[in-house]
Amino acid sequence: MKKVEEIGEINSLISSYMKKGVLTNNFIMQDKYMEYISSGSLYYENTGKLLVFFADHKNHWRIYYHIRELDTDIELPKDKPLVFELVYRNEIEVLRNQLDFWAQRGFEPYIHRLRMNGYTENMNYIQSNSTVRVKYADSNQAGEIQQLISDAFDRYLGCVPTVAELEEYIKKNEVLAAVDENGRLQGILHIGSRNSVNFIWHLLVLPEARGKGVAKRLLTHFFDSISNSKSINAKIQLWVKKDNMSARGLYESAGFKYDGWESLGLVREV
Amino acid sequence: MEELYKILKELRPDVNFDEKKALIDDGILDSFDIVALVGEIGETFDVQVGVEDLIPENFNSVEAIWTLINRLRDGE
Secondary structure (H helix, E strand, O other): OEEOOOOHHHHHHHHHHOOOOOEEOOOOOHHHHHHHHHOOOEEEEEOOOEEEEEEEOOOOEEEEEEEOOOOOOOOOOOOOOEEEEEEEOOOHHHHHHHHHHHHOOOOEEEEEEEEEEEEHHHOOOOOOOOOOEEEEOOHHHHHHHHHHHHHHOOOOOOOOOOHHHHHHHHHOOOEEEEEOOOOOEEEEEEEEEEOOEEEEEEEEEOHHHOOOOHHHHHHHHHHHHHHHHOOOOOEEEEEEEOOOHHHHHHHHHHOOEEEEEEEEEEEEOO | OHHHHHHHHHHOOOOOOOOOOOOOOOOOOOHHHHHHHHHHHHHHHOOOOOHHHOOHHHHOOHHHHHHHHHHHHHHO
16 A cells, blocks of 8 residues: 555546546545545555555544446455445445445445434424433543443444544533433533534433433534524534434434435445 | 536436525535536536545535636636
């Protein structure tokens, strides 16, 4: 694998692959390329028919590929798992040739997510009987919250933050914590925003607190905070596991709707 | 510009591009749409969209996308 040292190399590599008919899962924009390159974590292999970028995510290689011809092959690293995402809006079958190509190289689908959108004007303020109190998380909760997210979300594609990253999110008031009368954590909601779009990154409720309306309280608090501070009809976006029916039911009852985009995560374990 | 509208409408038939003016800022188009769009733009207008152009500002409106296409055409 060769390391990408500067952004200009990307153009040289990608230029012959930026054509209709080339199969790709690469949706990263300039800012993400810069982030990878500046941290020295982007590598590539290029056969002329197949270009693969490898981004070092510590516990796995994240791959972004461009396939011009399917009758080609490439040396893949074996030191840690390889993971990639296929994001699509049509039927998955239109991606069959890509799935077969990577299946022949040991990749298997393991996580399937749907994207949902909501708008603050259409949000349903769902009733909750929960007695938890919702507040912004404190920095001294970062370690506990990080462990909860790490346990609940996918270690490769779940956007699991480090403790240091979580401390930054907490400082920016992007982590809501639901606590009981003894101050014990019952659930958390990790949010973010980019331009006018708000994101739900992680929503979780501790097992012993489930079924008591904690998630509804967190969501309602979040909707209130957006409605108070943002422009009218702010958009909220999230990804949810397709087989997580209770989460999907919760979001639908709150007014979120599936927007047609789906994501399939594939992994080749060591 | 008509050809660009046609591409956009095929990509996102649910969006009224005559009305929407902040395509990225308002979350109407995201990176997945942009990647699909870049391939179509490249083929239709015979231009090469480089990584340095993959920034939200270049895709925030139909006018911005058209400006990008013309700049690339003039630069070649």
